[in-house]
Amino acid sequence: MTRLEPGFASPLAAQACFRALLTAFGAPGRIVALPHVVEPPAGLSPAAAAVLLTLADPATGVALPAQAPARDWLAFHTGAPLAAPADAAFCVAAARPALASLRQGSEEVPEDGATLILDVPALDAGRRRRLAGPGLAAPVTVPLPVDGAFVAEWRAQMRRAPCGIDVLLCAGHRVIALPRSLSIEEA
Amino acid sequence: MSRAAWLGVLARATCAELAACLAAVPPLAGFVRLRGPEIGMSMVRGRIGGGGPPFNLGEMTIARCSIRDEAGRIGHGYAAGRDRDLVELIARLDAVLQDEALHPLYHEAVVVPLAAAQTARRAAAEARAAATEVRFFTLSTMRGDLP
Numbered sequence: 286m287t288r289l290e291p292g293f294a295s296p297l298a299a300q301a302c303f304r305a306l307l308t309a310f311g312a313p314g315r316i317v318a319l320p321h322v323v324e325p326p327a328g329l330s331p332a333a334a335a336v337l338l339t340l341a342d343p344a345t346g347v348a349l350p351a352q353a354p355a356r357d358w359l360a361f362h363t364g365a366p367l368a369a370p371a372d373a374a375f376c377v378a379a380a381r382p383a384l385a386s387l388r389q390g391s392e393e394v395p396e397d398g399a400t401l402i403l404d405v406p407a408l409d410a411g412r413r414r415r416l417a418g419p420g421l422a423a424p425v426t427v428p429l430p431v432d433g434a435f436v437a438e439w440r441a442q443m444r445r446a447p448c449g450i451d452v453l454l455c456a457g458h459r460v461i462a463l464p465r466s467l468s469i470e471e472a
Numbered sequence: 473m474s475r476a477a478w479l480g481v482l483a484r485a486t487c488a489e490l491a492a493c494l495a496a497v498p499p500l501a502g503f504v505r506l507r508g509p510e511i512g513m514s515m516v517r518g519r520i521g522g523g524g525p526p527f528n529l530g531e532m533t534i535a536r537c538s539i540r541d542e543a544g545r546i547g548h549g550y551a552a553g554r555d556r557d558l559v560e561l562i563a564r565l566d567a568v569l570q571d572e573a574l575h576p577l578y579h580e581a582v583v584v585p586l587a588a589a590q591t592a593r594r595a596a597a598e599a600r601a602a603a604t605e606v607r608f609f610t611l612s613t614m615r616g617d618l619p
Contacts, residue, residue, distance in 0.1 A: 288544055291506045361538075362507065 288354075290324050292338055292362040302339040309462035310451070314416040314427050316408050322458040326355040330404045332455035333377055337402070341365035341375055348373035350380070379404040381431075384438040387450050395447035398465065405430040408456045418467040426472045429461070430454060439469045473583065478569055479562070481587045483551040487558040489589075490565070493582040500564045501541040509537035509549075509556035535559040541567045 293299050298321035309317040325334035328351050337359060341347050346368025349355050355377075359365055370376050376387055376399050390398035411430035431454070442449040442465065449465040463469070482490070494500070511533060518529040536550045537559040547567030549559035565582060568574050 289506055289540055289546055291504055291540075294505070 289361060290326050290358055292323060293321060293335075299339045302335050306336065306339065306453075306460070306462070309453070309460050310464050311420050313418065313420050313462055313464055313467045314425055314429070316459050316461055318459045326358040328355055328379075329377065330455045331458050332460050333402050333404055333453075335458070336453060336455065336460065337365075337375065337377065338362055340400075345374035346372055348376040348378075350378050373399055375400050375402055377402045377404070381435065384435070384442055384450055389445065389448045389450065391448060395449075398448060399450045401450050401452045403452060403454050405454050405456050408454060408459055408461055413472040415470045415472045416467055417470075418464075420464070420467075429469070430456075431469075433471075436469055436471060439463075443468065473579065475566070475570070478579070478583045479548075479550070479566060481583050481590065482549070482562045482565055484590055485558075485586045487555055487561060489586060490558070490561050490582065493585060494561075497577060497581045500568055501543060503539040503541040503547075503564055503567070505560075506538040506540055506546070507536070509535060509560045511535050511554050511556070537563045539563045539567060543567075543571065545570050 293302075301320045305317055305319050309315065319332055319335050322331035322335045323338065325331050328349070329337075334355075337347065341359065341363040343364040343366070345365050347359060347363075347365045348368055348370040349359070356367060359367075365375075368374070370378075370382055370387060372388060374388070374397075376382065378401065381403055382401070384401070387401060388397060388399040390396060408430060409428055411428045412433075413426050414429040414431075414436065415424055415426045416429075417424035446465070451465050452463040454461040454463070512535075513531040514534045516529045516532050517526045519526050532552060533554055534550060534552055535554055535556055535558065536548070537556070538546065538548050539560065540546050541564065545567040547563040547565070547570070549562030549564075549566060551559050551562060565578060568578050569583070
């Protein structure tokens with residue numbers, strides 16, 4: 286029997302986290318602290334675990350990095366089925382998969398595009414990148430913990446708009462949201 | 473007795489009955505709540521005569537709780553109604569009843585007396601109902617005897 290960790294103590298915690306995620310996606314590139322985190326199962330950051338508890342449900346397939354320990358936890362608390370990364374609505378990873386390998390959505394249903402929940406060591410590390418787009422009154426230049434290939438792949442994804450994926454960078458109890466409408470360039 | 477059977481016995485008990493039974497045994501292990509205790513609704517489905525197509529009879533209120541105790545055992549408690557303390561106690565008992573070493577002690581102290589009391593209550597209710605039973609086959613036999 287694998288050891289199960291508790292979920293949110295109250296539905297209010299999930300609602301507060303949902304509000305924080307709205308703030309994060311509304312202000313791309315800003316570091317947003319989740320108001321409630323839980324002790325995560327092995328292999329997930331506290332923020333990624335809280336995001337899954339907030340967003341995953343029986344209708345969303347989730348791809349996990351190492352299937353073993355977090356699998357029972359996810360099924361018990363959310364009822365979300367496991368899915369292959371190419372089919373998942375939420376893809377949780379510590380090693381970044383190619384953006385084009387995830388579900389992209391279609392012209393008719395772009396909301397079918399996956400959300401990549403990427404665990405990174407730290408949110409305020411990495412090369413400085415210039416962000417612009419909806420949610421930002423003026424372009425901002427912030428350190429972003431993504432690799433150079435990510436920026437090139439992101440540029441290719443923007444040419445396929447409105448299809449594509451959204452990204453949540455998670456470390457500790459904080460997240461950065463990168464909605465697909467965002468333009469990311471090397472500063 | 474299967475896990476489903478003891479969960480059924482516990483779910484039909486009241487919180488006070490469980491507390492009374494637990495007074496005679498060592499206290500239950502410490503625990504953390506995995507989910508709940510929380511109150512929700514569950515759809516009850518029925519079949520007319522036990523054989524018709526299933527239909528939604530209506531929703532009933534249920535409470536549930538899942539816990540993990542100090543030994544890492546996971547217990548679940550579900551019961552009709554809104555009693556959060558009851559389902560938490562059921563979940564803790566479910567966890568300890570899964571332990572092979574502790575099972576006999578708690579089974580004898582809690583599950584057996586509760587099951588006996590529930591069987592007695594049910595037998596008394598059935599006896600009251602049996603007194604008013606109408607045996608329709610008697611009438612048909614009499615009619616068959618008429619010339």
